[in-house]
Amino acid sequence: MEEKVLTKQFDLKNLHKIDVYLEQKGYSAVRKALQMKPKDILEEVKKANLRGRGGAGFPAGIKWGFVPKDVDKPKYLCVNADEGEPGTFKDRYIMSHNPHLLLEGIIITSFCVGIYTAFIYIRGEYEAIALRLEQAIAEAYKEGFLGKNILDSGVDLDVFVHRGAGAYICGEETALLESLEGKRGYPRLKPPFPASIGLFQCPTVINNVETISNIPHIILNGAEWFLKRGLPKDGGTRIFGVSGMVKKPGIYELPMGTNLRDIIFKHAGGMKEGKELKAVIPGGMSAPVLKADEIDISMDFDSLVAAESMLGSAAIIVIDQETSMLDVLKLVTKFYSHESCGQCTPCRIGNSWINKITKRIAAGEGQRGDLDNIERLASNILGKTLCPLGDAAAMPILSLVRKFRQELESHIKIE
Amino acid sequence: MSPEFSNQTRKKIEEILSRYPQKEAAILPILHLAQREFGSISEEEEKLVAGILGIKPIKVREVVSFYTMFNREPVGKYHIQVCSNLSCTIMGGENLIDYLTEKLGIRSGETTPDKRFTLTTVECLGACEQAPCMMINFEFYGDLDREKIDEILDKLE
Numbered sequence: 001m002e003e004k005v006l007t008k009q010f011d012l013k014n015l016h017k018i019d020v021y022l023e024q025k026g027y028s029a030v031r032k033a034l035q036m037k038p039k040d041i042l043e044e045v046k047k048a049n050l051r052g053r054g055g056a057g058f059p060a061g062i063k064w065g066f067v068p069k070d071v072d073k074p075k076y077l078c079v080n081a082d083e084g085e086p087g088t089f090k091d092r093y094i095m096s097h098n099p100h101l102l103l104e105g106i107i108i109t110s111f112c113v114g115i116y117t118a119f120i121y122i123r124g125e126y127e128a129i130a131l132r133l134e135q136a137i138a139e140a141y142k143e144g145f146l147g148k149n150i151l152d153s154g155v156d157l158d159v160f161v162h163r164g165a166g167a168y169i170c171g172e173e174t175a176l177l178e179s180l181e182g183k184r185g186y187p188r189l190k191p192p193f194p195a196s197i198g199l200f201q202c203p204t205v206i207n208n209v210e211t212i213s214n215i216p217h218i219i220l221n222g223a224e225w226f227l228k229r230g231l232p233k234d235g236g237t238r239i240f241g242v243s244g245m246v247k248k249p250g251i252y253e254l255p256m257g258t259n260l261r262d263i264i265f266k267h268a269g270g271m272k273e274g275k276e277l278k279a280v281i282p283g284g285m286s287a288p289v290l291k292a293d294e295i296d297i298s299m300d301f302d303s304l305v306a307a308e309s310m311l312g313s314a315a316i317i318v319i320d321q322e323t324s325m326l327d328v329l330k331l332v333t334k335f336y337s338h339e340s341c342g343q344c345t346p347c348r349i350g351n352s353w354i355n356k357i358t359k360r361i362a363a364g365e366g367q368r369g370d371l372d373n374i375e376r377l378a379s380n381i382l383g384k385t386l387c388p389l390g391d392a393a394a395m396p397i398l399s400l401v402r403k404f405r406q407e408l409e410s411h412i413k414i415e
Numbered sequence: 416m417s418p419e420f421s422n423q424t425r426k427k428i429e430e431i432l433s434r435y436p437q438k439e440a441a442i443l444p445i446l447h448l449a450q451r452e453f454g455s456i457s458e459e460e461e462k463l464v465a466g467i468l469g470i471k472p473i474k475v476r477e478v479v480s481f482y483t484m485f486n487r488e489p490v491g492k493y494h495i496q497v498c499s500n501l502s503c504t505i506m507g508g509e510n511l512i513d514y515l516t517e518k519l520g521i522r523s524g525e526t527t528p529d530k531r532f533t534l535t536t537v538e539c540l541g542a543c544e545q546a547p548c549m550m551i552n553f554e555f556y557g558d559l560d561r562e563k564i565d566e567i568l569d570k571l572e
Contacts, residue, residue, distance in 0.1 A: 074436075086500045086539035124447070124484045125540055127553040160434045165443055165482035168538065182439035182468075184481040200436055243502040243543035250544045285501060285539075315543070323505050331501050335538055 005217050005229060005237050006210065007253040010097045016132060018139035021100040027145055029216030033108040034153040036219075041112040045215065047223035049235040053090075054080055054171070054208030055284065055312040056388070057234075057301040060215075064113050066195035067203045076199040077110050077118035078180065078206045082164055082171035084123055085284035086335060087315030090239040091209035093251050095122070095129045098213070099136035103159065105212035107145060108219055110157050113205055117158050120209075121176050124165040133161050168339035172387045173206040175341065186343050187387035210239055230256030234300045238311075242268040244318035245275045257300045264295065264318055275320040279404075283312025285332060286392035288399030289319075310395070325404040326362055326411050332400065333358045336393035344385040350377045351393050366412030375401050418453050418463055428467060438468050442478055446485060455486040483537070490533040491526045493571055495519075497549040500539040507560075508547035512536055514561050518568075 014020045021027070033041055046061030067075060079102070083091045094102060106118050122130050137159050140146045148156050162180055164170050170179045174188035177199050198204025214236055218226050227235045240252045240263055247269030254263065260282060264270065271277055277292045282299065287310040290297070297307055304311045319328060337355035342348045354377050357370050374397065381394040401408065420428065431444045445467060449460050456464075456479050458472070465472040479485045486494075497503075497512050516522055519532050526533040542548040545557020556567055 083541050084539065087502055087543050088539075089541045089543050092541055123541065124443075124482070125550065125553075128555075158434075163443060163447060165446065166484035166537075167482050179443070180440060181437065182442035182478065184477055200440075241544065243546055244505045249546070281501075317502055317505070317543070319505060327504065328501065331499075331504055335500060338538060 003229065003237075004253045006094060006098070006101070006213055006239060007251065010093070015097055016099050016136060018100060018136065018143060021098075022143075026100055027104060027143075029219045030104050030107050030145060031151065033111055033219050034151060034155065038112045038114065041108065041219065044223050045112070045218055048214075048218045048226040049223075049230075049233055050211065050214055050218065050226070051234055051301055052208055053210035053214075053238070053313070055085065055286070055310075057311065060207055060211050063195065063207070064109070064205055066193065067113050067205060068196060069114075071203060073202045074117065074200075075113060075115045076202055076204045077106060077113070077115045078173075078176060078199060078204060079106060079118065079120040079212055080171060080173065080176060080206055080208045081120050081122040081126070082176060083126075083209075083313075084168040084171045085286060085313045085315060087243055087281065087284045087317045088241055088313040089243075090241045090251050090314070092126060092129060093239070094209055094213050095126075096132055099133050100140065101213050101216060102133075102209055103136060103140050103145070105215040106159055107150065107157060108215050109205065109207065109212060111155055115205065116156050117160075119160050119162045119180060119199075121162050121164060121170070121180055123170075124163045127163070130161050130163050137161070167341075168335075169341045169387070169389060172389060175387065176206065177204065184341070186341055187389075189386055231300055233302065238299065238314050240267075240299065241313075241315045242318065243315070245272050245320035245323070246270065246318050247272055254299075257298045257303070260290075260295045260297050260299050260316070263299065263316060268316075268318075271318070271320060275322070277318065278321045278323065279319040279325070279328075281315075281317040281319070281396070283310045284315040285317070285335060286310065286388075286396060287312045288395050289328075289403060291403055309399070325400060325407050326358070329397065329400045329408065330355075330358050330362050332393075332396050336389070336397075340389065340393070341387075344387075344390060346381045346384040347390040347393065350381040350390075353377055354397060361408070361411050364411075364413070368412070368414050370412060371401055371405060371408055418449075418459050420448070420452060420463070424448050424452055439470060439474075442468060442475065443482075446475075446479065450485060455489045457487065489526075489530075491530050493531060493551050494533045494535065495549060495551050496535045496537045496540070498538070498540045498542075498547065499536040500543075502539075502543035503547040506546040511547055511549075511559055511561070511564060514564065518564070 050060045051057040167185045169175045170185040175185040179185040194204040230236045234256045243249045252267045280290045333355040337351040340347045378394040378397045381390045461472045461475040465475045523536045548557040
């Protein structure tokens, strides 16, 4: 069943404006949710097996369930719109085309968890999108969907847009919190988890834009309906962002578990004229690379883990035969050595050295043992850092060196 | 002379401060406003923002120096930021950076002597479906080639 959920109405003109959105029965999920008991909403979201669309795939309902019920502190919702994972651009589409869907999700999530203040942390470069969100928020206040006593329900909620300023690490949830508090984006040691001690030391829910945008549909149509659009353990559709050497790069909303080969060759039109497939990065730059003969795979969290890769942000980067894998390695290592926040030594020093060695190979001055050294350095980052950035760097680097060793070695001339 | 925010911006800052239970949380939004008003954030602007937030200027420096979008040196009227990440490079982005370098006579990180253009290579801009892409100030441009770059630059004032 290839039915779109989140992007279904994207072609509709001015969908981002509230009058058009309301004509499409917009905000009916909020109306329905406000009549429900918060615990029933939570139950429905749990049953829907909605897994986090930011990258980690953690079930949203379980995350909300971790928030303590009886605390005398305020609770916060932070929507992660940092979208910094290279290859990823899906949340930009949701926010620019359908900002009110996201707001509906925010209102329902906040009502369910007992939150009165929500922040949308959006990457700084998306200035125009931040503006669009602010306009949508202003419209929602005017129509009584935000602010005090929403639709006479007695529920209050304020939503604010908070722009980042260019730091990949702030997509990591605890770095995002630090950044929102006005500090450098240094990830925190966990535990405590944000659900108990998060923003301003208060219980906090952090979810990705696409995750939150699924909530209104789950409320309107039920968990069972949602599960049918995906897999039993991994409900709903997924917005796949395809870029690289394909005929039709763009976003494709398809059932969770769609075959990767089909996404590339059927939906995205296949390779550009005269180009041949060499490799695919299936889930944003942090995901280990797949070789051309490894792409007959179901695009869901568990299948990709089994293939020693990662669904991540479902950003598919298609690499052709003419692209040098040394260039790919160079760009991957450049990115992570630039974006390492510097807190943990293995990540800060390791990535910097891997980058230096890779640049040396690219300059034609590679030495015997360089690839072994890269493998050794990357293995020493793996699992030895506070936050997942360390693994996010080490995993793709290791996969490139192991799967394309012969090609990489051909750049090292040993006298 | 020390910089001062305009009355309009000061009002905006008041509104921003009211959003957060802790003043310091307003630092990124205020720095964005400062950069828009003054072009870049040097020591003077750091002091100004520190004063508003009631924190030491070094605290502002800590933040400014962490985030790549804050210009600590003045930039040209048009700040061209070209993506040098993977999808853009696969689609020929590297050649475009070379082309801009040649066309403007400046390398990444430099500003033309007439202060019209600053060229910077950046990491992923989140517009990979339009690779190769760039931003000029906050405007996005995608599916670039040499001709398109010529056209875009010709149209700038």
